[in-house]
Amino acid sequence: MPFLDVRELTLHYATPKGPVRAVDRVSFAIEQTGEAVAVVGESGSGKTSLAAAIMRLLPANIAAYTGQVILDGRDLMQLDKEAFRKSVRWREIAMVPQGALNTLNPVMRIGRQVIERPLLERLMTKEAALARAQSLLEMVGLPKEVLDRYPHELSGGMKQRVAIAMALVMSPKLLILDEPTSALDVSVQAQVMNLLKALKRDQGLTMLFITHDIALASDLCDRIVVAYGGEHVESGPADAVLLRPKHPYTERLIASIPKLKEAAQPEFLPGAPPDLIAPPSGCRFAPRCPRAFAACA
Structure with a gap:
């Protein structure tokens, strides 16, 4: 049984224009303690909302909040708000929020x-x-x-x-880090990443690392989950995702990484993430995908 098993987790926000589908049936797992798993994707992919859903740090305007978050064999979604606050938040799952x-x-x-x-x-x-x-x-x-x-x-x-x-x-058993290096310069960013690697190596710390930078994720994490438009589009061992990506969005994320030893410029992804109030009916990446065809819509 995985240490953390997230199944069909859904979090929608109510707005006057309709529900924002920030997290839509997302499933992934952290297989064992001491493992680091990254959730990567550009801004608007639902990464921070996913962390909030796991920590149950929710605003008042929730339209839907369903699924399972199973930690060490216990489904945390079955706990009421007070039981979760007293027994889970900060004790079993802690978080370094974005903009810490x-x-x-x-x-x-x-x-x-x-x-x-x-x-x-x-x-x-x-x-x-x-x-x-x-x-x-x-x-x-x-x-x-x-x-x-x-x-x-x-x-x-x-x-x-x-x-x-x-x-x-x-x-805590699990530490969630939401963009822990985004406000730091490159040299300080490297120091923080070295600290996280040391905590993982020496303390056996289990981490869920949320970032827009797939290169950083590959430096720390054992597995990578790729998110786009509120959905989970690909996951696997870090090496497999980086060397043999299966989803076109993952390919484009990797192509956007600057290569120090290559003359080729990074390939920037045109367009913008989908409107999560009215997302595309098929693949949410299809409007930006250079390989899209009729079945994608």
Whole structure:
């Protein structure tokens, strides 16, 4: 049985113009603990909504929320909202949200922010929580002095490391990372990726890595899930997806990666993602696909 088994997960948002089909019958699995799986796709493919659906961090305007999220043999969708909050969110599944650099409270010291959640849940004494925070900062490559600093005193890369430490404070089984490198320059991005690889290697951390950058995904992840227009269009071992892509959208994503050792320019994908209020009736990529034919529509 897979460690995480997502089956036919659907999340639609209600709007005055009709439901937005942000996540439409998406299925994938993380086969075992210690594995990293990437969900890749351009903006508007439903990646962040997929993470929100798994974490059950949902807005009020939900039109549909169905499917199964099975973690370690337990279907989390069968839990009521309060049971999920108390027993799953942050304890079994934690998340580093998109734009995590801006989630830190500017008037609160880092140490207090790291220990806030376990103290609110009454899981640790203050002394134990501070010791845990110090250990986590060391794990993510930060000195213990950072505990006494404010967010404005830290660089972008340091803030991202703090966000990762905060997500790990309650020792979750699964860490979801939503675009963890998107706001960082290339050198800091490399440092964060090296940290994630070290956590995977040394701590056996299980990760769901959400990104628009398929090259980054291939550097960290064992498997890749390709999302487009709210749907899952392809998945498989990272090497197989990169070297033998089956879906035209995956081919175009790979073709858009700059090649350092080749003179050829990246191939940019024309057009825009589909309108998820009124998506195409057939393949949602068909209007942009150079290989589309009548059956695709």
